[in-house]
Amino acid sequence: MSVKKNFYSDNVSGAAPEILAALLAANTGDTAPYGADPTTEGLQARFAELFETDVEVYPVGTGTAANGLCASIVAAPYGAIYVSDAAHLHGSECGGAEFWSGGNARTIPVPSTDGKIVAAELARMVDEAVARPATEVPPRAISITQGTEASTVYTLSELRALVEAARARRLWVHMDGARLANAVARLGCTPAEATWKAGVDVLSFGATKNGALAAEAVVFFDRELARTMRYRRRRGGHLFSKMRFLSVQLEAFIENDLWLRNARHANAMAQRVREGLAKIPGVRFRSPTEINFVLVNLPQPVWDGLVADGYSFSRRGAPAEGIVRIACAFDTTEEAVDALVETAHRHARARQEAW
């Protein structure tokens, strides 16, 4: 395999070898379908151990499904979910909250800085909505993305302040942890500290972006919230008949800290990208790089040059902003990063010489 040139997303990678091995090992003999198999049932204990508390775990196929199911539950019977204006749940899931709730949830975007919202603004918006009861969807929950869509991480104290503002207003707390591994790796805290100890009620636990083939999980810390989950997951088409094939991915993902090792590596590679590009004149970073990708404005010739050389990135924000996302994954090598950086420098120099 040649050196990676595809930095479009952490999803361009395949599956980690440990995950694939687990999948193959699972294909022996018959087992109960629809999640009644021993691996799936065993996940409850594995995740309880990981999070140091009793939980209910429901494997699903995608992060959008995890978020949508959570949204439908925390907004139930009917209400608004306050989210960052950069939240995937709000802007990238084709109206998932409305869909999964049957029109009973609305996401309300809260202005963010570097992908993060703050308690004071949340409090102000919720209080205003409550004061106009015959006009606004009633506030019911917040959804916090950790790590954020801007490559940042809420510190534990930022997180606690946000949760406190929410709880004071009787809002449920959902965490979109599509990149929770990267956040925990960055914070150096325990998974428990990053979630329920900070007041999170239910978590979308991501694995696909970090080495799984296709497996995410909804983890309930408040088990009362899980009451309708098995029915909801079923009708939503995420009760896989051969569920064990999802469960073994999740099992392998958390075994021996694979998830954190993968995340630490991806984070470090993004840091390496950032440091490498920082010296290029005209490069402007758009947010701190605290997890596994870099948001940056590149000089046009550098961008053009990289694309001409076969590199892939994605754009973020409105086209006019010219923001490039450079995403690293569990399998991004130092060699690949260095090649990328070097190529960028070469194009930058070419431009300068041309002047």
Place this chain on the structure above:
Amino acid sequence: MSVKKNFYSDNVSGAAPEILAALLAANTGDTAPYGADPTTEGLQARFAELFETDVEVYPVGTGTAANGLCASIVAAPYGAIYVSDAAHLHGSECGGAEFWSGGNARTIPVPSTDGKIVAAELARMVDEAVARPATEVPPRAISITQGTEASTVYTLSELRALVEAARARRLWVHMDGARLANAVARLGCTPAEATWKAGVDVLSFGATKNGALAAEAVVFFDRELARTMRYRRRRGGHLFSKMRFLSVQLEAFIENDLWLRNARHANAMAQRVREGLAKIPGVRFRSPTEINFVLVNLPQPVWDGLVADGYSFSRRGAPAEGIVRIACAFDTTEEAVDALVETAHRHARARQEAW
């Protein structure tokens, strides 16, 4: 691996070796996420070839998702879907039609015999509903399960009669083909004859029950119907980021007729089960065995004996009916069937001797 004793479902099996091999082969190098990869894009041509016509193919993770998406589309903007009273979509998906449509679809059960409904009854019910326009959900579609939940198959002329009644009333025609392979194998017709040539507009194409790990597809013969599909699939959490892993399963599934070979084998095994059990006094079959499972009343001692010996089956219908479903899969061996039959006979004899 020991001889199969688990006849609970065709879903208790793992993945076929060809499918697993394809999955492994796909895990090399990076590729575009969210279905923009060459394999997924290539599926369009593969399925067009299979069905001898232009189609649009959308891989999804489960049959419930495939059915739900189809239901939301054929009932749109708002309407009723007429189904067999045995239909999975009606009774086994926790309200999937209502969910996927946001309360805009209702399934209306039509009385069935051996899992099949007939044109005259469909016509009568639809006509009555239309005559009461301010009270009934407006009829919009039918959904036909082929092969049925009762192990039977609509003949092509039965199918055409049903479609004709539907079309005369301007109803869309959905086919739930969770076991389409088994039906096509039974009918000995082409996939085209079994579907669009008979008037089917959109198909839930099943693979998981017949050898895939987790992969189904929605196949649009009427491409105008597909207009909102990519959005709907996204918000429903079935646009997998690493989509190629679903697509390679589907590709391998239809390559070299694997799907039909698997289905023919499973059908034959069910036939073998039936023939083997037929000689036991008190055994009463509940429907013809035209595809890969047997619906049967077993004498209580036979059932109890088989369970005591480690066999698994599922129940169908109300508990009082005592119906057992014995399901065969692509990997059910003759040896396993013969062992099952022999064990049943042994318990039957034991009973007789006990008298």
Place this chain on the structure above:
Amino acid sequence: MSVKKNFYSDNVSGAAPEILAALLAANTGDTAPYGADPTTEGLQARFAELFETDVEVYPVGTGTAANGLCASIVAAPYGAIYVSDAAHLHGSECGGAEFWSGGNARTIPVPSTDGKIVAAELARMVDEAVARPATEVPPRAISITQGTEASTVYTLSELRALVEAARARRLWVHMDGARLANAVARLGCTPAEATWKAGVDVLSFGATKNGALAAEAVVFFDRELARTMRYRRRRGGHLFSKMRFLSVQLEAFIENDLWLRNARHANAMAQRVREGLAKIPGVRFRSPTEINFVLVNLPQPVWDGLVADGYSFSRRGAPAEGIVRIACAFDTTEEAVDALVETAHRHARARQEAW
């Protein structure tokens, strides 16, 4: 005004004079909109007095809205509502339960006799559904129509048995009281005995069929259930800006027992119709006549003759059954009933003579 010949529905009548007078009296001066006016606020006390307990009352415009709102609340966050197979909510509201709940409610029809369901059948169906948790919408509520769509009334002991079966299964109890007045008049009990004392949690309280112009109310006996009601009513378009015009109708309706006087009269008129028709050979009643309408098979010449003479009725059931509903209202006079009966007899005699 000529003698009434329109027995199509209790809705063909206009408004009772007391209601109209109240409406006119309300059109003086300005007042707070959206139900913040004194009349609407005063309804709470009026209904508390009527029902001898604290309640929350929400005026709405139609019975379908009242039922739909209740359905969305008792099924929340997601679940099935068990209803009679004759229930208006199930078959006459174009999928209202699914709509108001956003696809989160499904009505499950329970077989009925004379419009009534019994506890044992309810219990059996709910227990079976619960035993199949990954396939059925989870049971959450029952909805009982009192008086029924078949002109009958649940006795208080029938009602209590039904409620007991529901409560034992943790189901909410909704009563569709579109004709509650007629039922209470028939039973001779108090409104409290007919509702919350029998275990009803929330009631659709009907007025329009019994003398109002357009006014119904949702009455919550379990006030916790009402938590989202004001938001739901608003988005559903039933928070009328000039709400007082609905509220004064309801106020006048319950004042001085107008509702019961109107109902007693309508019931008596239906009884008079029944007695008058009973003597005609070939007349076959389809259910007891306990409230304000008669379900009957008329000899074809009698029906044809009545229609030729300008009479209107509605049909019930499938066309082949030939069932006529003859509905009486608060303003149906004895003179009108006698004229109807006499005309029917005349056509019956004409047929006999023609033979």
Place this chain on the structure above:
Amino acid sequence: MSVKKNFYSDNVSGAAPEILAALLAANTGDTAPYGADPTTEGLQARFAELFETDVEVYPVGTGTAANGLCASIVAAPYGAIYVSDAAHLHGSECGGAEFWSGGNARTIPVPSTDGKIVAAELARMVDEAVARPATEVPPRAISITQGTEASTVYTLSELRALVEAARARRLWVHMDGARLANAVARLGCTPAEATWKAGVDVLSFGATKNGALAAEAVVFFDRELARTMRYRRRRGGHLFSKMRFLSVQLEAFIENDLWLRNARHANAMAQRVREGLAKIPGVRFRSPTEINFVLVNLPQPVWDGLVADGYSFSRRGAPAEGIVRIACAFDTTEEAVDALVETAHRHARARQEAW
């Protein structure tokens, strides 16, 4: 009746005498229920005449219902509706678009000035959404409020530019005409010019704010859009059984230009309020006063003084903005306006003297 001090809303008024007279006149004899009466059927011709084209008219009880039904139809089968960020449909109906569509509609707020949006911004936002097809709800419609929530009116050329941008992107055009009468009165154009001739497909036609008791109408210019309307209205609880009582209000409303006469008067009164207040130091108007209300910042002592003297207004915007809405209605007299203005001046003078 004393002089009006309630300027809280145009909804604090009762019904116009012509409307009430029509209501009373309708209460004679029986008639077909559910809109099959001659008055309701005759509305089709009346509105066709009013709008100089074939239309389909559906009376409903409230503006929220009219808007919600329209939203569910123009967004169908699934899509986004672009609206002004001040739109009632977006911010004042408790999530009505999501509700009526079952989660299949999302309102997307477009930044507005004086309550109006412009074609260029609409075009930019829609084009960006379409360019990101796997993330955004697909654009399907715009909804234009005429007159706006800021007391302004789109000129016919502004309206046409907006519609042109929408049509070029294949979007349906809905007009929220809760105050269409006031807009038409202001523009001095025909109802046809204000609506379908400018490209409007479906209209929420308001009457309640302008003299009706409780009656609005949905008017379809594109009759294909109306296909599911009768079913939707039924399940939404807006097919009133005694529909004629709504229809006669609408009939009287448009007869002899009552609607325009009422609107002209209310507009003139708002103008008179504005002119009267303009001379008070510190008064700052927040938008042009083109229809029947004034948005204004009053000096605190003026506001306090008016409230102390028994006047009522509503607030608009965030509390910190201190915006007062002073609403005039069909029955606001010159005398009442002059008394208001004079009282405001008195409090303003008192403040100055106190200094």
